[in-house]
Amino acid sequence: MSATRRSVLRGMALSGLAVGGSGLLAACGDDGGGASSGSGATVKFGINEAQGSGPAYDRLKAIADAYTAKTDTKVSLNAVDHNTFQESINTYLQGTPDDVFTWFAGFRMSQFAESGLITDVSDQWPIDGLGDSFKQAATASDGKQYFVPISYYPWAVFYRKSVFEKNGWAAPESKDDFMSLMDDMQGKGITPFAFGDKDGWPAMGTFDILNMRLNGFDFHMGLMAGEEKWDGDEVKLVFETWKSLLPYHQEDPLGRTWQEAATSMGNGDCGMYLLGTFVVDALDESGDDLDFFTFPQLDDSIPADSLDAPIDGFCVAAAGKNQDAAKEMIKWLGSAAAADAGNEAAEAPFIAANSGASTSTYSDLQKKSAEVVGAAANIAQFMDRDTNADFASTVMIPSIQEFLKSPDDIDKITASIQEQANSILG
Structure with a gap:
């Protein structure tokens, strides 16, 4: 996990980082050419790891590449360093955000759902390999799902x-x-x-x-x-x-x-x-x-x-231009195939949320982590x-x-x- 994993919002003190989507966190790449889903579509994918920053970036890049190979959907990657991503998330979502972006379960997700900044993805659930506890973590106060998990750590x-x-x-x-x-x-x-x-x-x-x-x-x-x-x-x-x-x-x-x-x-x-x-x-x-x-x-x-045991995953930005293709992609991001694609490409694997994901690359510590979290009666997000x-x-x-x-x-x-x-x- 990134050393800056828990950087928190500093609001107006850093407003120059992303204003109206035009700053460092503004969505990049082409606009998808009007395609909505399927062959030839483009999905903009905002991630909270800068290019070359280490295994976390490598995993997300590999996942994006695997999705393109599977679906012929072009993924336009917008890689931003962790601190900037965290500090600029509000202005990012209210400006011209990417279609899909990395985020967290818990109140941090539900807060954006209540504000109308992320899209209801309930129609993408259930997702094979993600049990009730992960679905609950993806559920906002209105009882709908706005998040798809990919990994966690205790x-x-x-x-x-x-x-x-x-x-x-x-x-x-x-x-x-x-x-x-x-x-x-x-x-x-x-x-x-x-x-x-x-x-x-x-x-x-x-x-x-x-x-x-x-x-x-x-x-x-x-x-x-x-x-x-x-x-x-x-x-x-x-x-x-x-x-x-x-x-x-x-x-x-x-x-x-x-x-x-x-x-x-x-x-x-x-x-x-x-x-x-x-x-x-x-x-x-x-x-x-x-x-x-x-x-x-x-x-x-x-x-x-x-x-x-904080859970990391993805949301669809409500202001993203390609909602249909974004929903299709986010469901795949919760799959065992997505987790495997990321872990096979990085030196340091994450612990996959999907129960069908391979554990062959896990360390003994990660295998034990999965067992402990699986046996826990209650999981908080930090x-x-x-x-x-x-x-x-x-x-x-x-x-x-x-x-x-x-x-x-x-x-x-x-x-x-x-x-x-x-x-x-x-």
């Missing part, structure tokens, strides 16, 4: 197998095991958790998992939707628990990127790291030595069967996808960072979050 607690074996450690199965493991790590001069939040988004994953473990999945999703109170006892418990765990984390996380934190685990200074599977991107030769476990149960009444993008970027990033600097100010911080939630979420 967040979990990663560690180096060799370090655990050397020290006689095992993945914890309970809260007591978890606490004993961290105490033993500290006793041996190893910081239990690598931690870096200079980028703003990584610590959201810690909040998510603590909230799901302490208050349950339904409360977590209600909180993200603005239906629960940020200054209530439940959220305060999350921050109090987090405060008790901070001594087991690297100090001064705001001065450290997620890649630097990953390096600390890779070189053995830290024992574990809560992050997505893209952690392997920062570890190079240590990647084959990685394993993970899901965050353990913290409350006896709440099973440890919920996790963040805070900056499950809630309003402005709320995530302008409220939660600075609030969590303020907590990390001043963990004793929980009442003040949660009151401030709730006041701003009232304004943004209603």
Whole structure:
């Protein structure tokens, strides 16, 4: 996954990047010559990876090429670097967007559906190999589907197998095991958790998992939707628990990127790291030595069967000129053939959403990821996808960072979050 995976919208501060579709994210290529679908049609395909940026670009380019070879539909690729794509998405969709574009499941998708910026693709479902959980992730608040998934990745607690074996450690199965493991790590001069939040988004994953473990999945999703109170006892418990765990984390996380934190685990200074599977991107030769476990149960009444597993995929832009051909393409993008075409072309495969896709190129870590996600009772999309993008970027990033600097100010911080939630979420 791209290192800039979770860049969030910065609105007018970056308005010069794409205004009325004429900036860096404007659709490129020809206009399709008026063809709507079938032989000779053109579909404009906007992707959030710049040309030559690595395996993510290679996969998407290969998928586009495979679709052209299969259908004789020309795919006009508009490749834009990840940050620019994220930061310019609103003006892009309101201008002259590509027909099909890469995007995310969850609130980030539903928000565009409610605004009329993406097309209802319910008539393309069901899609062979995509089960009910993926269909639900593609469904907006009106009960219709606006998204087709292609891949996902779980967040979990990663560690180096060799370090655990050397020290006689095992993945914890309970809260007591978890606490004993961290105490033993500290006793041996190893910081239990690598931690870096200079980028703003990584610590959201810690909040998510603590909230799901302490208050349950339904409360977590209600909180993200603005239906629960940020200054209530439940959220305060999350921050109090987090405060008790901070001594087991690297100090001064705001001065450290997620890649630097990953390096600390890779070189053995830290024992574990809560992050997505893209952690392997920062570890190079240590990647084959990685394993993970899901965050353990913290409350006896709440099973440890919920996790963040963000889903990536595609939407059809409502302002795209070739709706029929775009719908045909987006259905194929959810197929096993599309996933296989991407994974066969790239050094680093993604975990395909389609159950019929080949796993021959998967690492052991990816095979385990697929098993863990398949066994999970509840899947969240990550805070900056499950809630309003402005709320995530302008409220939660600075609030969590303020907590990390001043963990004793929980009442003040949660009151401030709730006041701003009232304004943004209603």
